[in-house]
Amino acid sequence: MAAVQETVDRVRRIDVDQYRYGFETLIESDKAPKGLSEDTVRFISAKKNEPAWMLEWRLEAYRRWLTMTEPNWARVDYPKIDYQDLYYYSAPKPKKTIGSLDEIDPDILETYKKLGIPLREVEVLEGVVRPEGERRIAVDAVFDSVSVATTFQKELKQAGVIFMPISEAIREHPELVRKYLGTVVPTSDNYFATLNSAVFSDGSFVYVPPGVRCPMELSTYFRINERNTGQFERTLIIADKGAYVSYLEGCTAPQRDENQLHAAVVELVTHVDAEIKYSTVQNWYPGNSEGKGGIYNFVTKRGDCRGNNSKISWTQVETGSAITWKYPSCILRGDNSRGEFYSIAISNGHQQVDSGTKMIHLGKNTTSRIISKGIAAGVSQNTYRGLVTAHRKATGARNFTACDSLLIGDKCGAHTVPYIEAKNSSALFEHEATTSKISEDVLFYCVQRGLSQEEAVGLVVNGFVKDVLQQLPMEFAVEAQKLISISLEGSVG
Amino acid sequence: MSILEVKNLQVRVEEREILHGLSLTVNPGEVHAIMGPNGSGKSTLSHVIAGKPGYEVTGGEILFKGENLLEMSPDVRSSKGVFLAFQYPVEIPGVATMTFLRTALNAQRKARGESEFSTPDFLKKVRSVAASLNIPQDMLRRGVNVGFSGGEKKRNEILQMALFEPSLCILDEMDSGLDIDALRVAADGVNALRSPDRAMVVITHYQRLLNYIVPDFVHVMSKGKVVKSGGKELALELEASGYAQFEDAA
Ligand SMILES: Nc1ncnc2c1ncn2[C@@H]1O[C@H](COP(=O)(O)OP(=O)(O)OP(=O)(O)O)[C@@H](O)[C@H]1O
Ligand SMILES: [Mg+2]
Numbered sequence: 001m002a003a004v005q006e007t008v009d010r011v012r013r014i015d016v017d018q019y020r021y022g023f024e025t026l027i028e029s030d031k032a033p034k035g036l037s038e039d040t041v042r043f044i045s046a047k048k049n050e051p052a053w054m055l056e057w058r059l060e061a062y063r064r065w066l067t068m069t070e071p072n073w074a075r076v077d078y079p080k081i082d083y084q085d086l087y088y089y090s091a092p093k094p095k096k097t098i099g100s101l102d103e104i105d106p107d108i109l110e111t112y113k114k115l116g117i118p119l120r121e122v123e124v125l126e127g128v129v130r131p132e133g134e135r136r137i138a139v140d141a142v143f144d145s146v147s148v149a150t151t152f153q154k155e156l157k158q159a160g161v162i163f164m165p166i167s168e169a170i171r172e173h174p175e176l177v178r179k180y181l182g183t184v185v186p187t188s189d190n191y192f193a194t195l196n197s198a199v200f201s202d203g204s205f206v207y208v209p210p211g212v213r214c215p216m217e218l219s220t221y222f223r224i225n226e227r228n229t230g231q232f233e234r235t236l237i238i239a240d241k242g243a244y245v246s247y248l249e250g251c252t253a254p255q256r257d258e259n260q261l262h263a264a265v266v267e268l269v270t271h272v273d274a275e276i277k278y279s280t281v282q283n284w285y286p287g288n289s290e291g292k293g294g295i296y297n298f299v300t301k302r303g304d305c306r307g308n309n310s311k312i313s314w315t316q317v318e319t320g321s322a323i324t325w326k327y328p329s330c331i332l333r334g335d336n337s338r339g340e341f342y343s344i345a346i347s348n349g350h351q352q353v354d355s356g357t358k359m360i361h362l363g364k365n366t367t368s369r370i371i372s373k374g375i376a377a378g379v380s381q382n383t384y385r386g387l388v389t390a391h392r393k394a395t396g397a398r399n400f401t402a403c404d405s406l407l408i409g410d411k412c413g414a415h416t417v418p419y420i421e422a423k424n425s426s427a428l429f430e431h432e433a434t435t436s437k438i439s440e441d442v443l444f445y446c447v448q449r450g451l452s453q454e455e456a457v458g459l460v461v462n463g464f465v466k467d468v469l470q471q472l473p474m475e476f477a478v479e480a481q482k483l484i485s486i487s488l489e490g491s492v493g
Numbered sequence: 494m495s496i497l498e499v500k501n502l503q504v505r506v507e508e509r510e511i512l513h514g515l516s517l518t519v520n521p522g523e524v525h526a527i528m529g530p531n532g533s534g535k536s537t538l539s540h541v542i543a544g545k546p547g548y549e550v551t552g553g554e555i556l557f558k559g560e561n562l563l564e565m566s567p568d569v570r571s572s573k574g575v576f577l578a579f580q581y582p583v584e585i586p587g588v589a590t591m592t593f594l595r596t597a598l599n600a601q602r603k604a605r606g607e608s609e610f611s612t613p614d615f616l617k618k619v620r621s622v623a624a625s626l627n628i629p630q631d632m633l634r635r636g637v638n639v640g641f642s643g644g645e646k647k648r649n650e651i652l653q654m655a656l657f658e659p660s661l662c663i664l665d666e667m668d669s670g671l672d673i674d675a676l677r678v679a680a681d682g683v684n685a686l687r688s689p690d691r692a693m694v695v696i697t698h699y700q701r702l703l704n705y706i707v708p709d710f711v712h713v714m715s716k717g718k719v720v721k722s723g724g725k726e727l728a729l730e731l732e733a734s735g736y737a738q739f740e741d742a743a
Contacts, residue, residue: 444545445583449593449653450571450601459596463587463636 035084038062041198044089048167051174061187061197068191077352078296078323081261088199088232114486152216159215161245162207166234169205176207180238184267184304184331192263192325193300200234200265208243208274217473218247233264239274241307246277248473262321264299272307272334277315279472280328281480283487284320294322294351301328305337305366313340314357315471317480319487322351327385329358332366332394339368342468344480346461346487347380347412356385356417361397361427370401373465376412377488383415390427397427405435406464408457408488458485494559495520496661496692497542503552504534504541504717511537513717514553519661522689526703526728527696529714530736535696536580538714539663543577544570557661572604576659578650580666580696585637590649593637594619598656622655626682643670644679651682662686662693668702680705700732715739 033040041062045055070081156163162173170177187197208214239245249266262284268276284295297320303312314328330339341357359368368388376382382405390397405414416433438460446456462469462481469477497519504512511534519525529535541548542555544567555562562570585593599609610618623633626648638646647667654662664683668676683706687693695706703711703725711727712719713736720739721727 439583440546442583442585444567445579445585446593446597447567448543448545448571448577448579449597449657450568450604451597452568452600455596455600459588459593460585463585466587 034087036062036086036088036199040088044199044201047089048170050167050170053174053178054170057182057187058198058200061194062199064188065191065194065198068194070191081296083195086261089201114482155215159212160209161212161214162205163218164205166200166203166205166236169236173205173207176238177205177236180236180267180269182267184269184302185265185300190300192298193265196232196234196263196265196300200232203234203264203266204237204247205235206237206245206247208239208245210241210243210271212240212243214243214245218245231262233262233266235264235266237267237276237278238269239271239276239310241271242273243271244275244277246279246473248279248281248476250281250283260294260296262295262297262299264297264301266299266301266328268301268303268312270303270305270307270310270312270334270337273309274307275311275313276303277313278303278328279476280314280316280318281472281476281483282316282318282320282324283483295320296323297321297326298323299326301326302331303329303339304331305334305339305363307337308334308363309336310334311338311340313342313471315342315468316344316355317468317472317483318343318345318353318355319483321353324351324353324355326355327357327387329360329387330368331360331362332368332397333362334366335363336365336367337363338366341368341370341372342471343372343384344375344465344468344484345373345382345384346375346377346484347382348377348487349380350378351380353381354383354385356383356387358387359389359399361388361390361394361399363394365396365398366394367398368400370399370403371467372401372403373468374403374405374414375408375461375464375484375488376405376414377408379411381413381415383417385417385419387419387421388429389421390424390429392423395424395426397422397424397429399427399429401429401431403431403433404464405433406461407435407437408461410437454485454489457488461485461488495556496558497694498556499538499542499553500555501553502538502541502550502555504537505549505551506537506547510551511717512541515714515718516553517694517712517719519692519694521660521692522687523710524687524693524695524706524708526706526708526711526725527694527714527719528698528711528728528731533714534717535714536665537717539577539665539694539696542570542661542663543567543575568600569604571657571659572601574658574660576654576657576662578647578654578662578664578667580669582638582646582650584639584641586639588637589634590637591619591633594633594653594656597653601657619652619656622652625685626652626655627678628652644672644675647671648675648679648682651679655682655686658686660691662691663696664693665696666698667695668697668699676702677705700728703728713739 038059041058042055045058182197185193187194206218237245237247268278270276284297305312312330316328318324328341332339339359343355345353345355347353356372357370359370370386372384374382374384384403386401388399388401401418403416405416407414414435418431420429422429442460443453443456446459447453451459461484465484469480472480495518499515499517502512502515503510515538527535541550550563557573557575595615602609628648632645638649641649647670650667667679671679695708708725711723711725713721713731715736
């Protein structure tokens, strides 16, 4: 209990600090008026200097959205969102810039230390501007690492990889964006995706040309160039024939946002023989001890294995948010294509997680693999919801699903909701599910060998999720491991 | 000063008293054997010394090198040198044995204010101890006790004991499940750790183990108490006549 209190206090202090640092000061003219209307959509589009077709696309989505109702089937519970009481556009707010890490709350630094994030990166993430020169630059451009970013840019350019904010891509590569945007997640797909289509703020665009293996993990790039993309993020990644790219979204560092509602859309397309590996580490603010103030994370992520022999793999580590509602999915259209979903979802305190995946087998001999590890602590609820379907033409489709849940304490819940539909008799689907409580005997064994109770929980949980952690890019696997331990602090004893 | 002094210990589990005023004193360099029928409270005693939750101490005290052990959390007891080799070592899937050993050793060292072992030093140490216990390297890469045979689990306990260098070793039925050869290797491992400033409490049902690990004292437990203490010949006596004679004494 003491540790929970500590965490809560820490978060509270962070709150106070951000307020003190002027987090709330906004330049009104950079904000769309409150509420959602056609004017809001036009405002956003104009702010971004978008071509007419883009505005039309947004407006169509907006009109569609008006006719839709919010889904309520997920096992999550939250107060009704007043969509007219939200802001839909505000220019990215520069963090308060500071002279050195000495000015940062030692508790925040401690969290970074626990995560093992090098101090230089902490400076960047916390917006430290080094004293030389009086430059006051936004977070994503601060650092001396600008030079590193530039080197990366050069390398990507040489390889022919296009990697830029989607708002820029809309202007610079309209033919590519028009060709692919909304083809995986149609504007009409679901309530939150439609909303996103109307008002998306920014996000990433990646195009890897035929035969090119992206010369770096795009995660590496991101780490030093974290962008404030706002609450309605839109990402589009295309791997052309035989191309490969690994992309990491998010950050282990604690993330806060005054925007409570986040509704992102991510679309992936792989052509023949191409592969996309998409990893997410998400550590949004989960809310205070009563669950108030945390982020609502309603995300639509979908990959389309359009070409034969192509592959899409989703790996996610979800530790944050008050409410998470996301189902990264794969449409296995090409013959012999493969979809993978590896997930670690941790819920503590009052968090509610409803996550899972959909594997839609359309092509012949398509295969998919789902490994889901849910960990529930505190009074949280953690649901895995998975759909595996095989179309009539998907002869020889195979799926393997393993869902394991680990409960810490006896006030939390884990639920597994698998849906399976095979429309042809040659499809072979295997499903395994286990739910277990963290064993007192195992914890005591660790503690007898000198580990504290919390270290013991961290160790056991990390063992439980190992299969999934191994899927992450190396440098993040180590941090994710620490993040898992941190997010379970105070969950036992 | 004694390493361990258990004085008139009374322990309850779920409202039921299991230990009814047990006393035991163990000095540095000594090896004590505890024998007794199933359910007499041997494991309970070892758990209470190690600080396992779920036991309520309703009377008496336990001193470790003169300090009140009952006030310390179990991880503190560990870092101060209390080691319990479990009767049933648990499995920890996904945690490589090597990782576990290192995490535990460094946690203990940190708690004592000592520096962490460097990777090469640590590896060197583990490898030499593992070799002496016939523990193959690939076992160290596997999850802690996952898929280990009964004998391998016990050897893994001795390995940890050798690595952590505790001052009090409690071995709860380390002989159960071991074949003769494995028993000899494990016993050799234990004997190698005998030293003038370390004490051991060896819990067993069989006199056979005591041929390999020769105790200085033997105690007979029955119904939650020590009912008779003596030298190593007491074990032989028990082997011949069984526990029945002590049941009444309890
Ligand atoms: N958690 C528990 N809940 C209820 N009873 C318990 C619990 N733990 C131990 N006991 C009881 O306490 C008594 C002593 O058990 P303990 O395991 O200490 O015996 P033991 O001497 O180690 O036996 P063995 O030789 O079979 O290992 C037994 O009657 C047992 O059923
Ligand atoms: Mg026992």
